[in-house]
Amino acid sequence: MVDGQIIVVGWPLAGVLVLLTVVGALVVRLGRLDGWRPVVTAATRATVQLGTVSLLIAAVLASGWLTAGFVLLMYGIAAVTSAGRITRGGGRAAVRALPGPAMSIAAGVGPVLALLVGTGIVPARPVAIIPIAGILIGGAMTATSLAGRRARDELRARRGEYEAALALGLFNRDAALLITRPTANQALVPVLDQTRTVGLVTLPGAFVGVLLGGGDPIQAGVTQLVVLVSLLAIEAVAVLVTIEVVAHTP
Template identity: 55%
Template sequence: MVLATDWVRLLIVCLTFTAAAAAIVRLTGLTAVMPFFTAATRAVLQLAAVSAVITFVLGHLGLTGLFLVLMAAVATATSAKRTGARRGAWVAAPILIGTVPALVLLVAIGLLPLKGISLIPVGGILIGGAMTATTLSARRALDAFQERHGEYEAARALGFHERDAVCLVIRQPAAEALVPALDQTRTVGLVTLPGAFVGMLLGGAPVWQAGALQIVVLLALLAVEAAAVAVVVELIARGLIRRTSQDSEVRLT
């Protein structure tokens, strides 16, 4: 049973970390403070809501599927907002292109039981990784396209098709979004102990089983994020993900 004093300690720690993050960015002039308080508040409210319904959801496979759809929808909306994409619906493609096959494969070969208790955590990890890769790659690619528009125009003048000219400019900046996933995989066990590993250990699973699941999740995450970045590059190159100002720039060339 959780005591009142435990909740007080939890509240103090959460407020301390949030205030520290806000103070750091304020004092160093990195960015605005309010997004940190907003993110912290949303995290508390969302986790409280999920905690209230998760037991019921986990017991019903149909509700588990709906919950995964909700997770993907929120990830798409978040990524679309962060990238400033004019056609936000297209952002769903890179998030789902690798996540869905990865989950199907894990279930098909028996590594992931067809149960909510397994599908939601692993699905959440893969969707979250795809969302992050999509956001970072799209932002960097769109910024590069804007900043290096002269290179795009030069490539077009040399006879490159529009898709190839855009890819020439954005491919490398977009690929930088894979650095966090690569570093996490390279340093797992030495620097990081990811959530799936720690969660299984806390749940009483053998160390070898926790390690096996974690390596599968990490490698699946690499594939999912690589697919997300590749699709982002293709969609931007074909003009399906663009900022409004960049659409007008392309039409003028």
């Protein structure tokens, strides 16, 4: 730590970030994993977005209304991002698919966040609500994207089985769930692995954040436990709603 900074800001930091971005893009390109542009775009967007948020966060934290608006903004961006992932692009297809991810994320995050704030586990203060809400919305977004994309891929690859189920008299929803439900739990693998290995393999953001904020290790552990268990419930709901939405519009 230098002068209270965990990460030293300066030209070496900028150079390392550029180098890591280039390495990631080259590996993806040379390994034929995908195009290199998404890596560069993601890194650039993260830089711009975090820079903007860092400048605005003081004003947001000073107002309850701005905090609520910021949380809604995070939710909206998460829904749009997930819709684009599920449809493998943007444009009209993503717009048409938007209500599904929006419903899935809200169904998971809304009740859990209300429970945490309503019981006082998460203080009703902007400085507590914004990071917790961001973590929960991000987890729901990831689970929704993975579940929706896999469900659509399964229906596309196994269209014959889907149509055979319809021919046997199953309703559209039942036929679609017959195809998509067995693989839906794969969307929960990231949060399950993170929860199972927390403290042994990883020290996630909430834990580290409390420590860096001056909290004691017990408080950090409790905070991370609340976040992880909340994510398990949220992502399970998000996955369930997602495959139901896909099943109704296969």
